[in-house]
Amino acid sequence: MAKNEQGNELERILVTGSSRGIGRAIALFLGQRSATEVVVHCVNKVAEAEACCEEIRNSGGQASCLQFDVSNREQAAEVLTADIASNGAYYGVVLNAGITDDAIFPAMSGVAWDKVIATNLGGFYNVLSPLIMPMIRRRKPGRIVTISSASGEMGNPGQANYSAAKAGIIGASKALALELASRKITVNCVTPGFIETEMTADLPMEQLLQGVPLGRAGSAEEVASLVNYLMSADSAYITRQVIAVNGGLY
Ligand code: NDP
Numbered sequence: 674m675a676k677n678e679q680g681n682e683l684e685r686i687l688v689t690g691s692s693r694g695i696g697r698a699i700a701l702f703l704g705q706r707s708a709t710e711v712v713v714h715c716v717n718k719v720a721e722a723e724a725c726c727e728e729i730r731n732s733g734g735q736a737s738c739l740q741f742d743v744s745n746r747e748q749a750a751e752v753l754t755a756d757i758a759s760n761g762a763y764y765g766v767v768l769n770a771g772i773t774d775d776a777i778f779p780a781m782s783g784v785a786w787d788k789v790i791a792t793n794l795g796g797f798y799n800v801l802s803p804l805i806m807p808m809i810r811r812r813k814p815g816r817i818v819t820i821s822s823a824s825g826e827m828g829n830p831g832q833a834n835y836s837a838a839k840a841g842i843i844g845a846s847k848a849l850a851l852e853l854a855s856r857k858i859t860v861n862c863v864t865p866g867f868i869e870t871e872m873t874a875d876l877p878m879e880q881l882l883q884g885v886p887l888g889r890a891g892s893a894e895e896v897a898s899l900v901n902y903l904m905s906a907d908s909a910y911i912t913r914q915v916i917a918v919n920g921g922l923y
């Protein structure tokens with residue numbers, strides 16, 4: 674287990690999908706401001722994930738990288754089981770990795786449906802399943818934050834697959850929060866609105882932002898700031914909540 678300069682063991686936090694976008698901002702926020710070791714994760718963009726680790730280390734934090742596909746149950750279990758065997762159980766997990774594959778429903782392929790559900794919702798099971806019992810066995814407080822979406826709360830045209838997966842994450846998070854409350858492990862869900870990342874780069878932002886009372890898109894750092902709080906000791910009495918970062922969208 675990693676130690677800080679005073680020789681104290683650092684709590685570990687895994688941030689899935691932290692090679693870029695919101696996940697990267699979360700990893701940097703946690704790695705640069707909290708007494709934690711951040712495990713940066715990606716599926717393809719290893720160079721970007723390594724760069725994120727480097728940025729954390731350069732500012733005095735601790736970081737390492739993992740690569741696996743959250744939609745691949747066997748691969749996720751293999752990588753995560755080996756990781757915790759070597760480095761110990763996690764204090765915190767941020768389930769952020771996600772994709773979109775939009776189409777109006779009559780034009781939505783079965784492949785697009787399955788892929789989006791398997792990644793966004795399947796990832797909930799595939800990542801947490803190998804990590805939960807080791808987290809419980811620590812017999813210490815823990816934190817799980819899931820990243821859902823405004824799309825999962827409101828439903829979004831062209832995103833039946835994504836809205837379904839993101840709504841599923843909300844239900845799963847609330848159920849898990851009840852199961853883990855007696856263990857002092859909190860589970861909360863963050864629902865971002867329109868956030869400037871590669872995922873939203875091709876959206877007609879000017880038009881979409883007309884529905885946002887604050888009149889602008891959010892930044893990845895504004896989501897990261899909330900996640901950082903939910904990961905901290907200060908948030909110990911907050912669990913089973915769905916918290917929006919959406920400029921007043923609804
Ligand atoms: P990006 O597309 O910028 O980044 C996606 C991240 O997820 C990357 O790190 C990517 O890894 C990883 N990832 C994608 N598929 C897989 C997979 N199968 N296995 C493992 N990792 C994977 O997305 P955002 O930062 O915009 O979004 C992050 C989260 O926030 C998502 O869950 C998204 O649904 C949610 N969200 C985003 C909003 C927005 O406006 N941007 C609004 C509401 C919710 P790699 O780099 O290796 O491909």
